[in-house]
Structures are given as structure tokens and as C-alpha cells.
Amino acid sequence: MNEPEDHEWSETRLRVRYAETDQAGVVYHSNYLIWFEVGRVELCRDYGFNYRDMEREEDAHLPVVEARVKYHSPARYDDEIVVRTRVVQARTRAIKFAYEIFLASDGAMLAEGETYHVVMNKQGRTRSFPLKYAEMIKNGKASADQQGGRESQ
Amino acid sequence: MNEPEDHEWSETRLRVRYAETDQAGVVYHSNYLIWFEVGRVELCRDYGFNYRDMEREEDAHLPVVEARVKYHSPARYDDEIVVRTRVVQARTRAIKFAYEIFLASDGAMLAEGETYHVVMNKQGRTRSFPLKYAEMIKNGKASADQQGGRESQ
Amino acid sequence: MNEPEDHEWSETRLRVRYAETDQAGVVYHSNYLIWFEVGRVELCRDYGFNYRDMEREEDAHLPVVEARVKYHSPARYDDEIVVRTRVVQARTRAIKFAYEIFLASDGAMLAEGETYHVVMNKQGRTRSFPLKYAEMIKNGKASADQQGGRESQ
Amino acid sequence: MNEPEDHEWSETRLRVRYAETDQAGVVYHSNYLIWFEVGRVELCRDYGFNYRDMEREEDAHLPVVEARVKYHSPARYDDEIVVRTRVVQARTRAIKFAYEIFLASDGAMLAEGETYHVVMNKQGRTRSFPLKYAEMIKNGKASADQQGGRESQ
Numbered sequence A, B, C, D: 001m002n003e004p005e006d007h008e009w010s011e012t013r014l015r016v017r018y019a020e021t022d023q024a025g026v027v028y029h030s031n032y033l034i035w036f037e038v039g040r041v042e043l044c045r046d047y048g049f050n051y052r053d054m055e056r057e058e059d060a061h062l063p064v065v066e067a068r069v070k071y072h073s074p075a076r077y078d079d080e081i082v083v084r085t086r087v088v089q090a091r092t093r094a095i096k097f098a099y100e101i102f103l104a105s106d107g108a109m110l111a112e113g114e115t116y117h118v119v120m121n122k123q124g125r126t127r128s129f130p131l132k133y134a135e136m137i138k139n140g141k142a143s144a145d146q147q148g149g150r151e152s153q
Helices: A031-046 A049-060 A130-147 B029-046 B053-059 B132-145 C031-046 C051-058 C131-146 D033-045 D049-056 D131-146
Strands: A010-015 A064-071 A080-088 A094-103 A110-118 B010-015 B065-072 B080-090 B096-105 B110-117 C009-014 C063-073 C080-090 C094-103 C110-116 D010-015 D064-071 D080-090 D094-103 D109-118
Touching: A010 A031, A031 A049, A031 A064, A031 A110, A049 A130, A080 A130, A094 C094, B010 B029, B029 B053, B029 B065, B029 B080, B029 B096, B029 B110, B053 B132, B080 B132, C009 C031, C031 C051, C031 C063, C031 C080, C031 C094, C031 C110, C051 C131, C080 C131, D010 D033, D010 D094, D033 D049, D033 D064, D033 D080, D033 D094, D033 D109, D049 D131, D080 D131
Parallel strands: none
Antiparallel strands: A010 A080, A064 A110, A064 D064, A080 A094, A094 A110, B010 B080, B065 B110, B065 C063, B080 B096, B096 B110, C009 C080, C063 C110, C080 C094, C094 C110, D010 D080, D064 D109, D080 D094, D094 D109
């Protein structure tokens, strides 16, 4: 597959929900892992595929086997947040994503992290990426744009 | 089935998690629906069965089709909470539960509510309660105790 | 204040997150209360104000004192969801909202509900709506649009 | 302060909630960070203090500045879970905890991780641990037991 350096950042936005805050007045730290996933799903869409379809049609799942988050500055209720996601390593049976979380208003970095995933079937057995998806991951975002492969939101 | 009046309250306890609070310094209101479910599961155990097994072995699920909550007083971080759950209506293809949420320390009522469920298979088609489970619901808690049917926690 | 009938629906969209699903393969029911809140916040924005500012600057909070949800059809992972929110009753010290949740793709109604709120200060004492906000609620969405009062997202 | 090796594991138990599962039929990965926190709070109780009181009475908060989780095997609905928590590093203005998550039934390790925290006041300025709490952390669990300092649950 391509070297990770070839892979561009995908970007999506979300607004902090009241339910995501805690009594310290900031976003509770586990929610960043959920935002990472929002980023991952949008990266897939940018690459020309739908993660849901890969689960459904190919029985290929990407459970998280390792996660790491560094929290720099707290997000607060109603903040608009930018989630940037990038493939940093793609193997036949595994993939690693990197994330950066920014405040939309002033671009301050709030958090960064990585998640490492293996490809598994529903029964929890490791398998390879389905060929079609391996191709799309290799080609990345640029290629999906060229082919008009990006799904409309 | 039995008249609901015959059905006793089941009781379980939990401690408020930091993640369940919001920036107003109290428990975010959607969490009470999750606590109701904790109560429901423990009621099933008191009745001699495991809700998980009913889903797995009988393909009988109890999706919530209606929920109602009245919030009297806020729960706070690290409070010990008592969840009381009772069957208020049991039909062949539906069941209604009532809940009361108390503060363990002084018995103050924090919230009360009801959820209404229909029995469905995995595909979302309504069905009857599996016979064995219909029996256990009819007999309630007292019977499970007599039969030694209550699972140890 | 105005009769509720004068009040238009506000509309916002969101995409179902993986974290919002449960093992039945559908969105866990408590998440609809969180989506209702997303709708409420966007209604406020449509009315020309920011709920966050009302809490911060005026010490006026709107805790939920009662909630009701009817679930018609399950939302699923990656579905695009439309949340419609409307003021159905506005009093000096209380407000009631109604909600409808639709599937964006085919317009199927997934759920509907209501939440009833009282106006409180941080200490949990009931108070009136701050005058400025009472005005904006009375005037509704149309007025905010005329005045250019709607904040950009 | 004491060398981390002196610090014993604290242990607490919880049962997996339906709301914590996702459509893959297992616990959604962000919930482990919430369970880590449940473990942290019970460790504090084992050490003779209440984290809530430290926040309230001393304005000393412990925001997570870094978190790391390794997922070995999935937890499932209704599983009884053991959370083991240990102090691995205690500084004047920072503390690091390690966690292990086990299945109660057969002792299989499901996940392990670490969180790193700095001591901050409500305004987000770093500060030292309050003296009383620094002492209790130094003395650990054994000492709290001797002094009868452990609060009843």
C-alpha cells in the first residue's frame, strides 16, 4: 500500500452537545474517542466508501485494538469542533489512524491521538481488508475525488 | 397474567459516574433512561431469568416503544442511587414497567417514570413472550425466590 | 406570549454515530433525548439567541422536568437524521418543546416527543425568563430572520 | 512520595449495561475510559478519601491529560467486570494511574491502560495536591485500612 505520508487529512466538523460536558464545565474526556470515530467515518466517505457497507456487505469490521489521546485544552459546550483524520499506516490486516481536534473559531488544538485497528469478521477472526476497500485505502482521497467516487452527504 | 398490583418492586443500587454529570453540575437527564434499564435487568434477575438469555436463546427482544420521565430533584456525582422497578402491565406481546429513582442517603425521590415495550424478534416483527418467560413474569419475584430460581449476582 | 400555534418548526440534521447504536443493531433509545437537545439548541439559534449565553450571562437554565418519547421506527448507524423542534407552550417561568425525528432519506418518522422545562438559576431556584430572551421566544423564528438576528453557524 | 511499586491494586466491580454495547455486539471502546474512572474513584475511597470532596472543598481537580488503552478481548452485555486500578506515579502536581479490566467469570483480561492527570484548580491553573490528599496518596491503601479511614460504601 501507499506510504502514509501520501495520505491527506480528511476534515469534518461537529458542535459540542450539552450531554458531552461534565460537571467540570468541559467535555468529558471519553467523548474524544467518539469524535475520532466520527472523523474515521468521514475519512472513509472521502475515500469513496461507506464503513457501514464494508461491515454489512463484506463482513469486515475494524475494532479498535489500541487508542491513545493527548488532551491539550478543553472543548466546551456549543463549541464548533474540527476533527482531522489521517491514515498513518495501512497493512493487509490492520490500519492506524491519527487525529487532531481543533477549535473552529481560533484553530487552537484541543487534542490529538491515534487508534490502531485490525480487520476482523463478525466472529472476531482476523482477516484481510476486502480487495475493493484495500484499493480505495491505497488510493486515498485524491483518487476518490478524481473518480467522482465520493458519495454525497 | 397477574394483575400488576401483585407485582412487587425490585431494587438495585448504583453510584453516579462523573461521565453522567453535565456542566450544570447534575446528572444529564438522558441517563435516567439508562438507569431504568439497569433496574429492568435486575428485575428480570429477581424473577429468575436473564434478559440476555431471552434475547439470545429465544430471539425475543423488548424494544422501548414509549418512555416517560418526571424529574423531581437532581442526582449528583458520586451519589448512591436506588432504582426501584415494577411490572405494571403484562400482556402477551407487550409489557410496561414503572420506575422510581431515590437517593440512598436520605430516601429523597429524584425521578419516576414508565417504559412500554413490545416483544419483537431480531427482524423487528412482533411476537409473543416465550412461554417460559411469560410464566416467570406472571409468577413474579416471590415465586422465583421460592423456587430458588434467583441467580446469584 | 404568543400562542404556540404561531411557532414554526426549526430543523437540524445529524448523522447517527456508531457509539449511539446498541447490540440490537439500532440506536439506543436514550440517545433520542440527546438529539432532542440538539434540536432545542438549534431552535434557540433560529430564534436569534445562544442557549449557552443565556446560561452564562443571565444565570437562566432550563432543566428538563418532564420528558416523553414515542418510538416509531429504529434509527440505524450512519443514517442521516432530521430533528424538528417547536415551542408548544411558553410561560413566564416554563417552556414546553415538541420534537419529531425523521429519516432524511425517505422522510419516515422515527420518533416524536415532548420536554417540559422550568427556568432556574444555578442554585436551582425557579425564576422568570430574562426579558430579552422572553421577547425572542415570543417573536419566534420569523422575527429573528427579519432582524437578521440569526447567528451564523 | 512512595515509590509506585509500593502501591497495591484497588478493585471494583460493575455489570455491563445494554447502553454500553454497540451494533458489533460488544462494548463500545470509549466506555473503558469511563470504567477506568469508576476504578479511580474507588481507589480514592480505598485510600481514605472522596474525590468529590477534593474537588469541592479544595478546588483540586484531576483532568486527564493523556490516556492510553489496549483492548485484548471484548466485554459483552451483562458481563460482570472487574476493574483494577493502581497509582504508578505520584508527583506534587501530577499523578498516573494504571488499569486492568477483567471478566469476573473466568478472569480473562479484556483491556489495560493508563491515564495521566495534572492537578488543577477550577480555572484550569496547575497547582499542587492539597497536603491532606498528598499524604493519603503517599500512604496508600494499607494505611487507610489501618486507620479505619476507609469510608463505607
